[in-house]
Amino acid sequence: MIARYRFILFNLLIVGTWLFLTLRSSQAVPVARPLVEFPVAFQQWRMISQERFDPDVMNVLKPTDYLSRRYEGANGKRVSLYIGYHDGGTQSGEIHSPRHCLPGAGWQQLSTTRTVLVQPEGSIHLARAVYQKGQSKELFIYWFQVRGESIADEYRLKLAGITGSLAHGRKDASFIRVSVPFEADEQEAAVTGTSFITDLYPLLREFIPS
DSSP states (O other), X not given: OHHHHHHHHHHHHHHHHHHHHHHSOOOOOOOSSOGGGSOSEETTEEEEEEOOOOHHHHHHHOOSEEEEEEEEOTTSOEEEXXXXXXXXXXXXXXXXXXXXXXXXXXXXXXXXXXXXXXXXXXXXXXXXXXXXXXXXXXXXXXXEEETTEEEXXXXXXXXXXXXXXXXXXXXXXEEEEEEEEESSOHHHHHHHHHHHHHHHHHHHTTTXXX
């Protein structure tokens, strides 16, 4: 009998928490600077192309602000950058993880690891995954940025959203993805991606609110 009451109480608490988070309005937190102002050239990198999404893609991703570009380094290496900012307001959608989006687009995951990149501004917790589509291989390095903290795990992202809503009344978050195509040398691609993130991160902090 006691166990049954505990079970009922536990489920009531779960439902109550869900209702509280659903009905509580979180404030929309704007970007510190519009992402369109992000530099087209920084350090050794220069922009070589920029993509704007069509309405169908926007209706799926639902970012408040976003950036999709390709950069080329002084050594000729190329990387793709996507930044999706979600302000936590009623018009902002949830972040879509590559673990769910890429397989749906025909990419097959070959490997995934977690790593930490130490920066003067602080450590960045990164997810690193290799995907293949046909004969093309690509290294994806990504993380979620929430109130100045880097997160490499989708479950921790969910938890950060809950704690942020309860403690601060905000659910804003960013998704940053760097991808590097390669043929055989994954390590070389990782060096290129890491170098790009090292140069990118200090600038990113000027645009994403903490």
